[in-house]
Amino acid sequence: MKHLATLLLVAVYCSCVPAQSSDGFVLESQEDGVKIYVREEANGDLSVKAVTRARAQVQGVRQVLDDAPNYPEWVHRCDGAYIVDGGDLDDYVFVSGIDMPFPFRDKEVVARVEQGTDRSGILTRTITASPAAIPATKGRDRQEVYSGEWVITPLADGKVEIQCTVRTDAGAGLPAWLRKEIITGGPVKTIANLRRRLETVASS
Template sequence: MNVLRQVAAVCGLSVLLGAAAHAEDWQLAKDEDGIKVYLSSVSGSKYKAYRGVVEIKADVQTLNALQEDVPGSCRWIHACAEMKLLKRQGNEAWTYSKIDMPWPVTGRDLVLHVKGEQTADGTIVRQLQAEPTFIPAVKDEIRVPKLVGEWRMVPKGQGVTEVTYQVRTEPGGSIPSWLANSFVVDAPFNTLDALRKRAEKR
């Protein structure tokens, strides 16, 4: 479908299907302003998976339009410095994004392969997977080697949509523990908060 041919990528660094097989024991890490963030340890990884859930007073089509504006989505995705669409093919898309990191941590970049689908009840699902070799390496950036994630937008009636944003990632290189621990909470919370503000203004 045309509405699924473009996509918003994850933040800077966001699998109900992919991570669910590897993440267990989701624990509520933040519950504020209607947004809930859950974290889960991932077997064999020092980085936790994250899941953010919020209800937004906007319909699925409004949220989908915001996500289809790939360059524009960088304004509401946490830590996004740049985002662009590389390729579209049917309901699949490939996006490139640069992720801001605080000094002295080296910036990351990310190539995502996104597959979209719309279910019979109007739910839109976008499955995300890193494809680090899709384009050549970029100077002064560390390419994120692994990421699986999912956006799920479920209509709840009366113009309300439940949005879930979930990610499991290996960011590559060295990340200080304080940054890793804050990112997994800030990324889903700030992304969903900014998306909600933009959607509810429309």
Template sequence: MNSFSGRFALLILVLLLGAPASAEDWRLATEQDGIQVYLSSVPGSKYQSYRGLVDINADVRTLVALQENLRVACKWIYACAEMRLLKYAGDDVWLYMQTQLSWPLRPRDLVLHVTTERSADGAVVRHLEAAPDYLPAVQGMIRVPRLSGLWRMVPLADGRTRVTYQIRGDPGGSVPSWLANRFVIDAPLETLRTLRAVAERQPRPAPQ
């Protein structure tokens, strides 16, 4: 698999209900196992944005590698059923993703345009934007019409990484309010919890 194919596996994410917000009114919704999840109302939308924060005992390079392997990334991204590379062009990548969600939701699919920025201090930011018209509709799938978000990975002095995962979107179709409210908690919490578990099992790189 192309080493770039997954680097935007971040996905992903996913999906569906959540975007970055520069001036949103974030409120802490839950804090579990060292992971904080914040929510924010979105004007004109019935879906809330979510933001998950966690410190992971792994360096940025390790986390980037886990995102660059699509097969592995789909295992730690909440509700991911399939993910594959559509196009790679330098710091821009287009990904296709299908979700596996609980009844009564129908499966969704998503085309993501992901752009990566790297800073001199070693931080990596990946911007996510839905590109629903990039591919024709897939039979049996509801195409996610709107999504924006980011992954931010900032190195800490002790070798850990502070990770932010933030999403805002519209899943398309009809979603019961109780399920939407559960999703915006479960998606960041489970994604970051599983990513942390996988990352902290990886061998630490030798000091340079």
């Protein structure tokens, strides 16, 4: 009887502890077809991984991701974006503005994208902060810490798996409610919007 009680306690404990993957990510939420995982990093940074599936082709996903001027239509809180002159299709710098609620200053990401597709058709986009690539923008705080990776994997059923991982300190100094809205709520909305955008194009 004593052993049975111990087993029940262990079972209850395990059911309450968030599942952690081998890379340290913990499932934070599952909403609107998007799974969000988080991992605490050094210096108060946070890594967020968003995963979903969409009826689309890898090339179609790439076209949307490379279309920076239209980011405000689907990227949460983006109020403008563009690609900096001088790059090429597989290696370029982009700028993306982040609209913050009053009284907080708006933010800005300037980052380099390097991308390519392997023999199996998987598209990988590596994103690295490049805050010194262009002069500062008045009235905005430029993100010094920002890195990420998109992995778009073709599936056998005409769909793709979309996995986006971002490490940032965007929530530093913000109240808990806003930090959560930007760091974890934002990716849900962004990735869900991307999926709907892709599937609308695929069905048209």
